[in-house]
Amino acid sequence: MSNSTKLDIQNLNAWFCEKHALKNVNVKIPDKEVVAVIGPSGCGKSTFVRCINRMHELIPGAKASGKALLDGVDVYGGMDVMDVRRKIGMVFQKPNPFPNMSVADNVVAGLKLVGTHSKKELAEIAEERLKSVGLWEEIKDELKKSGASLSGGQQQRLCIARALAMNPEVILMDEPTSALDPASTAKLEELVKKLKNEISVVIITHNVSQAARISDMTAFFYLGELVEFDETRNIFEHPKNPLTERYITGRFG
Amino acid sequence: MDILSRRGRERLIKYICLLLTVLAVVPLLWIIGEVVYNGVSAINLEFLTALPAPFGESGGGIGNAILGTLIINAMASLFGIPVGILTGMYLSEYDRTSRLGSAVRTVIESLSGVPSIIFGIFAYSLIVLTVRHYTAIAAAFALGLMMIPLIAKATEESMKIVSNDIREAAIALGVPKWVRTTKIVFSIAKGGILTGCLLAFARISGETAPLLFTSLFSFYWPIGIDQPMASLQVLIYNYAMSGFQNWVIKAWGASLLLVIIVVSINVIVRRFAKPKYKAGV
Incomplete structure (x- = not known):
């Protein structure tokens, strides 16, 4: 099942001041698959994901060491940090569209703010990306409205469209459905499954059954360590580590 | 606690708030009413466009003072608004968190409490004493300095309340920090910053003390920004104290005009800067 490796993370360590938040993590994220990241609160899931697009280091006192090779190029050294974040998109727990921009402008915000695209190109990209997240039919008459006027689930898909508009190679999602209602969650899960036709997806989730439903591979973190990383089927049917088994069966965390 | 007493208390609080609001608004309306009542008879074309008549003669106008106030306020805004906004943005x-930041913050907060006459004396000793004559530049400098703390504070507070989620969204898109700051955070905070600028403008439009030390007054049309210049504030001060009926009426007219200028600039700026989207931060 494993394709070639998209993102090769080697000996990744992260700290918040003195606190060692991530301990020597090694993971190979495959190309065009969905990797779920699970584990109890405070286990380092978010830190792990934020190390990949170098957002961890923005917190005062935080630092990271190790390598994260995107197609063989280290995001810590081989690339400009802005390029890293353009190639590795991110979607957050709380939908965060820009309230000062229209729906259409939100989708192409990244390109509009730093790129040199013409108005026509931007409009085309906006339409294409809204279609790929399944929002186009719902909101094509409301493109001029504020991004913040949509419902929560629509806002979250808008944020995904905004990340996709940068043509990323990997998209990171930090509990993207935890603020959404069940119907919106279902739509978003469908979208995640569809996305892997194009790019790699790393998705943090508190919902173990969501990990089972949508991911190809699952990583289980506990106290800053990567306890187990395997195909999702193996993790859920034959976990090697007793901690993993206890977590996925809901006995702690 | 039965429900009626709770409702009663609810209503009591509401009416207390209403009463206090009325108490706050009545003197304001009173002042405006008084200014309009006494000032409106003074206003005519000659009043708006002519130079002041010499002491003891009737007629004449305050055209030079209107123009002077507009020039001085514009120069002060040109200096105070950019510096104030950039300072707030920096903070x-x-x-x-750094020491420099908190030092700047403390200075800004203390400056906004400094009496305006101090700004006047500062500009006087720095500029007027150096060039050895009264000058409108010194007036604009003093008033601009007064605007900075007000605008910096408003900018800092308006930008601070923009949610960090929005900043993270921009970071994750690979948007450089200066673009994120100017095109996203600043743009979202624009309403609050604009309010701060307008308040600062209104405040300096009423300041007389700094002008007495700097631009002083002139009975002629402004001929250069490095010369003494007439202003509505100083004109009101001089005329109101003169005891000469023609001038006292003109002082009322000038007061009314000052109010009109501040209010209309407020309305015009707000009309042009109407936010595209009403959605919250």
Whole structure:
């Protein structure tokens, strides 16, 4: 099942001041698959994901060491940090569209703010990306409205469209459905499954059954360590580590 | 606690708030009413466009003072608004925690409490004493300095309340910090910043003390920004104290005009800067 490796993370360590938040993590994220990241609160899931697009280091006192090779190029050294974040998109727990921009402008915000695209190109990209997240039919008459006027689930898909508009190679999602209602969650899960036709997806989730439903591979973190990383089927049917088994069966965390 | 007493208390609080609001608004309306009542008879074309008549003669106008106030306020805004906004931006986006940041913050907060006459004396000793004559530049400098703390504080607070989620969204898109600061955070905070600028403008439009030390007054049309210049504030001060009926009426007219200028600039700026989207931060 494993394709070639998209993102090769080697000996990744992260700290918040003195606190060692991530301990020597090694993971190979495959190309065009969905990797779920699970584990109890405070286990380092978010830190792990934020190390990949170098957002961890923005917190005062935080630092990271190790390598994260995107197609063989280290995001810590081989690339400009802005390029890293353009190639590795991110979607957050709380939908965060820009309230000062229209729906259409939100989708192409990244390109509009730093790129040199013409108005026509931007409009085309906006339409294409809204279609790929399944929002186009719902909101094509409301493109001029504020991004913040949509419902929560629509806002979250808008944020995904905004990340996709940068043509990323990997998209990171930090509990993207935890603020959404069940119907919106279902739509978003469908979208995640569809996305892997194009790019790699790393998705943090508190919902173990969501990990089972949508991911190809699952990583289980506990106290800053990567306890187990395997195909999702193996993790859920034959976990090697007793901690993993206890977590996925809901006995702690 | 039965429900009626709770409702009663609810209503009591509401009416207390209403009463206090009325108490606050009545003197304001009174002042405006008084200014309009006494000032409106003074206003005519000659009043708006002519030079002041010599002491003891009737007629004449305050055209030079209107123009002078507009020039001085414009120069002060040209200096105070950019410096104030950039200072606030620095405090909110670039330096929230360091010693320099908190030192700047303390200075800004103390400056906004400094009496205006101090700004006047400062500009007087720095500029007027150096060039050895009264000058409108010194007036604009003093008033601009007064605007900075007000605008910086408003900018800092308005930008600070923009949610960090929004900043993270921009970071994750690979948007450089200066673009994020100017095109996203600043743009979202624009309403609050604009309010701060307008308040600062209104405040300096009423200041007389700094002008007495700097631009002083002139009975002629402004001929250069490095010369003494007439202003509505100083004109009101001089005329109101003169005891000469023609001038006292003109002081009322000038007061009314000052109110009209501040209010209309407020309305015009707000009309042009109407936010595209009403959605919250």
